[in-house]
Amino acid sequence: MGVDERALIEERIAALFAAHPPAETDERTFWGAQFDHGLAWVQFPDGFGGSGVSPRWQAVVDQRINDAGGSTRNRINNVLGIGMGAGTIMAHGTDEHRARYLRPMFTMEEIWCQLFSEPGAGSDLAALSTSAVREDDHWIVNGQKVWTTLGHLAKWGLLVTRTDPDQPKHAGLTYFIVDMEAEGVDVRPLYQITGEAEFNEVYFTDVAIPDDLRVGDVGQGWTVAMTTLMNERVAIGGNVQPRGAGAIGEAVDIWRERHGAHGDAVTRDQLLQLWTAAEAMRLTSVRAKEAATSGTPGPEGSTAKLQWAELNKRITSFSVDLLGPEGLTYPGGYSFSRPDGSADVDGAPHKRFLRARANSIEGGTSEIMKNILGERVLGLPGEPRVDKDKPWREVPRS
Amino acid sequence: MDTATSATDTPDLATAAPPEVSYVLTDEQRQLQEMVRDLFGDRATPERVREVMLGAADAAFDTILWQELADYGLLGLTIPEAHGGAGASFAELAIVLEEAGRRLAPVPLLSSIVLGTEALLGAGTETQRAAHLPGVAAGTTRLALAHLDVGGDLLVPPGVHASRTGDTWHLDGTSAYVIDGASASHLVVAARTDTGALELFLLDAATAGVSRTEVEVLDLTRPMATVELAGVEVGEEDRLSGGDAMAALHRALTAGVVALAVEQVGGIQYTLESTTAYARDRIQFGRAIGSFQAIKHRLADMLVELESARSAALHAARVLAAGERDELAIAAPLAKSYCAEVYERSAADGIQLFGGIGFTWEHDQHLYLKRAKATKLLLGDPKHHRALLAELLGL
Numbered sequence: 047m048g049v050d051e052r053a054l055i056e057e058r059i060a061a062l063f064a065a066h067p068p069a070e071t072d073e074r075t076f077w078g079a080q081f082d083h084g085l086a087w088v089q090f091p092d093g094f095g096g097s098g099v100s101p102r103w104q105a106v107v108d109q110r111i112n113d114a115g116g117s118t119r120n121r122i123n124n125v126l127g128i129g130m131g132a133g134t135i136m137a138h139g140t141d142e143h144r145a146r147y148l149r150p151m152f153t154m155e156e157i158w159c160q161l162f163s164e165p166g167a168g169s170d171l172a173a174l175s176t177s178a179v180r181e182d183d184h185w186i187v188n189g190q191k192v193w194t195t196l197g198h199l200a201k202w203g204l205l206v207t208r209t210d211p212d213q214p215k216h217a218g219l220t221y222f223i224v225d226m227e228a229e230g231v232d233v234r235p236l237y238q239i240t241g242e243a244e245f246n247e248v249y250f251t252d253v254a255i256p257d258d259l260r261v262g263d264v265g266q267g268w269t270v271a272m273t274t275l276m277n278e279r280v281a282i283g284g285n286v287q288p289r290g291a292g293a294i295g296e297a298v299d300i301w302r303e304r305h306g307a308h309g310d311a312v313t314r315d316q317l318l319q320l321w322t323a324a325e326a327m328r329l330t331s332v333r334a335k336e337a338a339t340s341g342t343p344g345p346e347g348s349t350a351k352l353q354w355a356e357l358n359k360r361i362t363s364f365s366v367d368l369l370g371p372e373g374l375t376y377p378g379g380y381s382f383s384r385p386d387g388s389a390d391v392d393g394a395p396h397k398r399f400l401r402a403r404a405n406s407i408e409g410g411t412s413e414i415m416k417n418i419l420g421e422r423v424l425g426l427p428g429e430p431r432v433d434k435d436k437p438w439r440e441v442p443r444s
Numbered sequence: 445m446d447t448a449t450s451a452t453d454t455p456d457l458a459t460a461a462p463p464e465v466s467y468v469l470t471d472e473q474r475q476l477q478e479m480v481r482d483l484f485g486d487r488a489t490p491e492r493v494r495e496v497m498l499g500a501a502d503a504a505f506d507t508i509l510w511q512e513l514a515d516y517g518l519l520g521l522t523i524p525e526a527h528g529g530a531g532a533s534f535a536e537l538a539i540v541l542e543e544a545g546r547r548l549a550p551v552p553l554l555s556s557i558v559l560g561t562e563a564l565l566g567a568g569t570e571t572q573r574a575a576h577l578p579g580v581a582a583g584t585t586r587l588a589l590a591h592l593d594v595g596g597d598l599l600v601p602p603g604v605h606a607s608r609t610g611d612t613w614h615l616d617g618t619s620a621y622v623i624d625g626a627s628a629s630h631l632v633v634a635a636r637t638d639t640g641a642l643e644l645f646l647l648d649a650a651t652a653g654v655s656r657t658e659v660e661v662l663d664l665t666r667p668m669a670t671v672e673l674a675g676v677e678v679g680e681e682d683r684l685s686g687g688d689a690m691a692a693l694h695r696a697l698t699a700g701v702v703a704l705a706v707e708q709v710g711g712i713q714y715t716l717e718s719t720t721a722y723a724r725d726r727i728q729f730g731r732a733i734g735s736f737q738a739i740k741h742r743l744a745d746m747l748v749e750l751e752s753a754r755s756a757a758l759h760a761a762r763v764l765a766a767g768e769r770d771e772l773a774i775a776a777p778l779a780k781s782y783c784a785e786v787y788e789r790s791a792a793d794g795i796q797l798f799g800g801i802g803f804t805w806e807h808d809q810h811l812y813l814k815r816a817k818a819t820k821l822l823l824g825d826p827k828h829h830r831a832l833l834a835e836l837l838g839l
Binding site: 288289302315317318319323332333340346349353413417419421423425426427428 | 456458459460461462466467468716720723724731732734735736737739740741743744745747748751752753754755756758759778781782827830831833834837838839
């Protein structure tokens with residue numbers, strides 16, 4: 047199959063590039079054509095932006111586009127749609143959903159956001175309380191979501207609601223696509239410790255959602271949401287950084303500029319402790335990638351998120367220490383602005399130090415990641431679950 | 445040197461892309477791993493390890509396992525076929541070393557197969573190689589490297605002095621911390637000459653004037669000796685004269701450092717497996733203790749660090765096997781410093797996770813803690829290797 051698939055992909059890339067030279071075509075037109083040639087999500091079926099081949103060919107396609115001077119920034123700038131929503135709609139949506147949403151998602155004509163977390167449901171996502179009550183051919187939604195990336199730019203949201211509070215928590219959930227411009231949707235900036243608002247709070251007050259925007263069956267929301275989160279892990283994992291890139295590269299730069307040959311031995315050793323840890327982690331990502339493509343993946347692929355989050359916090363903190371008294375400043379001040387895209391990698395070391403605190407909270411806290419590693423990789427027993435079989439209505443909540 | 449402004453035409457090693465090597469085992473390597481795992485599992489049982497380490501066996505090392513390793517051709521993996529070896533690479537030897545580390549197998553692999561053999565390969569003439577390597581591969585010759593002075597500091601010249609009269613060399617002085625020094629059949633002695641140059645001599649351990657004293661060691665599974673040479677006389681033919689002695693010693697020590705890192709990974713793996721199994725079985729407060737997050741999270745941390753340690757060690761072993769000398773200069777100290785820290789942390793955590801039983805002599809975990817501590821300090825501690833890296837990377 048591998049040879050046939052490669053031939054098919056090569057043929058489609060050639061056809062796409064012939065009709066729309068990547069460097070000379072405007073982004074939106076190109077992305078549309080990429081979708082039409084089945085190269086948006088290669089694993090999807092023909093007609094839905096795919097070619098029905100193994101997803102591993104996507105990396106080949108994207109590399110080729112980048113090499114030819116085209117852009118794949120839609121994958122980053124509309125990550126919640128392209129990286130997570132598309133797979134969910136493909137797996138659980140209707141053909142009408144697929145026909146309506148996938149193409150404008152890929153061309154970035156419509157930005158997507160994800161409405162999962164709530165103030166009362168973070169790590170325990172299944173405990174969420176935003177309600178959806180059925181009235182004829184639509185649902186009335188009330189509640190509050192939080193940590194909504196791109197919520198202020200989004201046309202559509204991926205929403206999980208509680209439709210049956212008398213079921214145990216996982217059983218009473220239903221999944222919808224929601225129009226972020228609908229009456230009763232209020233998107234407010236959520237300012238974080240950096241002074242910027244990358245995220246939003248989203249309030250729903252009697253928002254009506256047509257039943258045909260439901261994804262999956264009533265009560266199947268947890269299964270659908272898991273599909274979204276699995277796609278998130280695929281979207282986040284699997285990338286290999288060059289040696290010395292990222293936070294450790296910044297620490298090295300600061301060290302050389304301000305300390306270097308005159309630096310003290312203790313601080314130098316601390317720098318090297320971080321450099322060696324970062325490089326060992328990087329080599330693990332190289333190893334994981336090789337193992338994944340050769341078909342014998344082991345535990346090396348599951349440790350990246352936890353390790354990166356914890357190490358990134360240590361390194362960014364160390365970088366501010368290297369600044370000495372300048373670490374007392376905050377260049378540019380607390381701007382209370384809304385950065386474009388991810389502020390994760392922008393800005394001074396001071397801001398990165400603060401931003402890194404979220405690394406071990408977002409996308410699964412380090413504590414939850416350790417539970418997952420302990421239970422799924424090491425096979426340790428889970429914690430007793432006191433809320434598992436109780437109706438959600440009867441479970442204590444803060 | 446001001447590294448911030450220099451380095452105009454040399455690449456910045458802190459960011460330069462390393463050469464690509466594969467980390468996946470070939471089918472042959474996987475078969476070798478299975479075979480070696482079975483062999484060490486059958487032979488290097490905890491009971492047998494203790495018997496040997498407490499001096500209750502017939503020798504200071506496990507002679508039965510050693511003979512089997514020889515019979516299977518595992519002692520000659522890195523020795524050329526012309527000299528009785530298999531002509532394989534360090535990638536294969538690393539598989540053996542990891543399993544040996546996992547079982548704390550008390551056999552002189554590090555001393556004879558890594559340090560001694562690499563020194564001989566590096567500086568021996570063809571005649572000298574032909575004379576000794578077949579015996580090494582057969583296990584009958586066991587080399588020990590005597591390169592330190594009494595203080596054991598890697599940065600201080602050897603404690604043995606060599607002076608020459610005609611074709612006779614006179615060796616005098618003391619070399620400390622010689623791994624497997626008392627049981628070795630031959631010694632590779634590093635000595636400084638009258639001019640301050642370094643020379644390597646390969647001599648029979650029974651040569652007149654050589655006396656060896658066992659050291660009371662922290663890690664009983666790896667004996668060490670103090671070797672004294674008083675009026676020892678050897679011939680010019682015993683001087684390893686086929687290559688630069690300093691370079692050969694460096695080669696041997698670098699291979700030793702990588703070997704230790706690989707061995708450390710075996711020990712960390714064992715510790716994770718044994719503590720995880722215990723956490724699944726041990727019941728307190730009516731639950732398996734592994735269901736408590738306080739325990740589960742420590743084990744998850746150990747898993748994360750193990751995987752990175754494995755990556756660092758595997759990278760170093762594969763780079764060594766591929767002959768990528770420039771990258772090896774980075775990979776070896778990276779692996780040794782990182783794996784050593786992780787091993788000590790894991791082994792010490794292991795004692796805590798086993799609780800009271802983990803503090804008893806009858807339980808095996810203390811053997812791993814002792815191995816971890818000893819291998820951390822052997823051939824340069826983590827700080828030493830990080831300082832080497834800092835200099836190399838221009839930091």
